Amino acid sequence: xxxxxxxxxxxxxxxxxxxxxxxxxxxxxxxxxxxxxxxxxxxxxxxxxxxxxxxxxxxxxxxxxxxxxxxxxxxxxxxxxxxxxxxxxxxxxxxxxxxxxxxxxxxxxxxxxxxxxxxxxxxxxxxxxxxxxxxxxxxxxxxxxxxxxxxxxxxxxxxxxxxxxxxxxxxxxxxxxxxxxxxxxxxxxxxxxxxxxxxxxxxxx
Amino acid sequence: xxxxxxxxxxxxxxxxxxxxxxxxxxxxxxxxxxxxxxxxxxxxxxxxxxxxxxxxxxxxxxxxxxxxxxxxxxxxxxxxxxxxxxxxxxxxxxxxxxxxxxxxxxxxxxxxxxxxxxxxxxxxxxxxxxxxxxxxxxxxxxxxxxxxxxxxxxxxxxxxxxxxxxxxxxxxxxxxxxxxxxxxxxxxxxxxxxxxxxxxxxxxx
Numbered sequence: 001x002x003x004x005x006x007x008x009x010x011x012x013x014x015x016x017x018x019x020x021x022x023x024x025x026x027x028x029x030x031x032x033x034x035x036x037x038x039x040x041x042x043x044x045x046x047x048x049x050x051x052x053x054x055x056x057x058x059x060x061x062x063x064x065x066x067x068x069x070x071x072x073x074x075x076x077x078x079x080x081x082x083x084x085x086x087x088x089x090x091x092x093x094x095x096x097x098x099x100x101x102x103x104x105x106x107x108x109x110x111x112x113x114x115x116x117x118x119x120x121x122x123x124x125x126x127x128x129x130x131x132x133x134x135x136x137x138x139x140x141x142x143x144x145x146x147x148x149x150x151x152x153x154x155x156x157x158x159x160x161x162x163x164x165x166x167x168x169x170x171x172x173x174x175x176x177x178x179x180x181x182x183x184x185x186x187x188x189x190x191x192x193x194x195x196x197x198x199x200x201x202x203x204x205x
Numbered sequence: 206x207x208x209x210x211x212x213x214x215x216x217x218x219x220x221x222x223x224x225x226x227x228x229x230x231x232x233x234x235x236x237x238x239x240x241x242x243x244x245x246x247x248x249x250x251x252x253x254x255x256x257x258x259x260x261x262x263x264x265x266x267x268x269x270x271x272x273x274x275x276x277x278x279x280x281x282x283x284x285x286x287x288x289x290x291x292x293x294x295x296x297x298x299x300x301x302x303x304x305x306x307x308x309x310x311x312x313x314x315x316x317x318x319x320x321x322x323x324x325x326x327x328x329x330x331x332x333x334x335x336x337x338x339x340x341x342x343x344x345x346x347x348x349x350x351x352x353x354x355x356x357x358x359x360x361x362x363x364x365x366x367x368x369x370x371x372x373x374x375x376x377x378x379x380x381x382x383x384x385x386x387x388x389x390x391x392x393x394x395x396x397x398x399x400x401x402x403x404x405x406x407x408x409x410x
Contacts, residue, residue, distance in 0.1 A: 040247065040249075040325045040326075040329060042245065042247075042325075044245075113328060116324040116325060116327075116328055117324070117325040117328070119321040119322070119324050119325075119383055120245045120247075120321060120322040120324075120325065121245075122321075122383075122384065122385070123318060123321055123322070123383070123385075124245060129384075129385055132384070133384070133385075133386075136384075140389075147407075150407070154409055155408065155409060156407050156408060156409055157405070157406075157407060157408065157409045157410065158409070160407055161398055161402055163389050163390050164377070164390055164398050164399060164402050165402060165407055167377045167380065167381060167386070167389070167390050168373055168377055168399070168402060168403065170380070171376035171377040171379065171380035171381075172369070172372045172373055172376040172377075174376065174380055175372065175375070175376035175379055175380065176372060176376075178324055178327075178328070179327065179334075179337070179338070179341075180327070180328075180334055180338075181338075181372070184345075184368050184372075185368050185369055185372050193366055193369050194369060194373070197366055197369050197370060197373060197403075198373065198402075198403075198406070198407055199406055199407045199408045200362070200406045200408060201362075201403065201404055201405045201406020201407070201408075202352075202355070202361050202362060202365055202370055202403055202404045202406070203360065203361060203362065203404045203405060203406075204359055204360060204361055204362045204363070205362065205410075
């Protein structure tokens with residue numbers, strides 16, 4: 001723990017030379033939250049003190065920006081997801097592959113690890129679960145839009161169960177990574193193989 | 206905590222009247238492990254003391270049967286999975302639905318909750334992860350066998366990606382339950398809808 005982490009005087013802190021500016025401090029704080037959670041700390045166990053110490057900022061810097069720990073964790077989870085992926089919008093297959101690949105970047109893998117570490121909390125804490133769903137929802141909606149577009153253009157079947165198909169496209173990647181099943185379903189070509197399996201179906205034509 | 210939980214004399218304990226016999230004690234012990242984990246205790250935080258207290262047995266009763274905590278947790282996870290489901294062996298569709306429904310019983314839901322609570326440990330602890338995979342593997346093999354049988358009979362496509370299809374059939378149920386997505390994909394008819402989506406595929410025929 002350094003001198004900064006024990007400072008509680010916001011004004012003084014801002015003036016001190018060599019200290020991170022707001023955006024950098026925010027990033028360091030959010031990063032510290034994610035690091036603590038993926039180290040195995042439960043949401044309940046994460047403390048503002050520990051976050052401040054790990055980020056190298058004073059507690060006041062955190063409290064100036066976030067009213068409480070729950071809001072801080074929500075922002076950390078949101079920040080990690082990054083921007084929504086851009087889609088070519090030509091072929092449904094290509095767009096679905098792009099969406100699944102966006103869930104398998106190193107950043108996404110880290111997100112998956114944090115989600116896995118938050119699962120015991122997500123099960124118990126309704127507020128946290130709602131927050132997590134709010135983070136996921138815009139991405140799920142992008143996938144739904146691709147599927148609906150496919151139905152509209154006639155590429156996909158008219159009676160497609162859009163919600164179940166979205167789950168079939170997102171769940172395998174999460175479970176493969178969380179349960180470490182790469183020895184069964186390798187990372188190589190994962191997105192293409194999954195999308196093709198979902199599109200073509202299993203029955204013999 | 207009762208008197209039993211502090212007893213360390215195995216012989217004395219066995220003779221005492223009114224104490225559970227071995228099978229009952231075993232069940233109480235395994236149940237206590239699962240209860241502690243689904244209450245949100247990490248595998249690291251679960252102690253033999255806490256298990257003994259919750260099960261109402263002495264620590265010696267636990268140590269007589271399990272060499273260490275890891276072996277105890279492994280047995281608890283294994284015990285919860287219960288017997289492999291029996292399959293009619295007629296139609297691939299019916300057997301797959303039966304397998305998915307077997308993953309959605311109240312017992313299976315509890316297993317899913319324990320797995321979710323163990324995920325932070327499964328990610329960090331290679332030994333625990335291997336143990337968990339060993340518990341899952343016989344069930345995964347049953348699903349593979351159904352799929353391979355379908356390929357052999359010509360019901361399923363000859364170039365089926367068996368491993369990916371098994372993941373597509375098992376992962377959605379886990380994620381729907383872990384992330385509490387019942388408002389998006391309801392429990393009602395889940396197994397049938399998933400199996401039909403996997404079998405028929407998404408592309409318009």
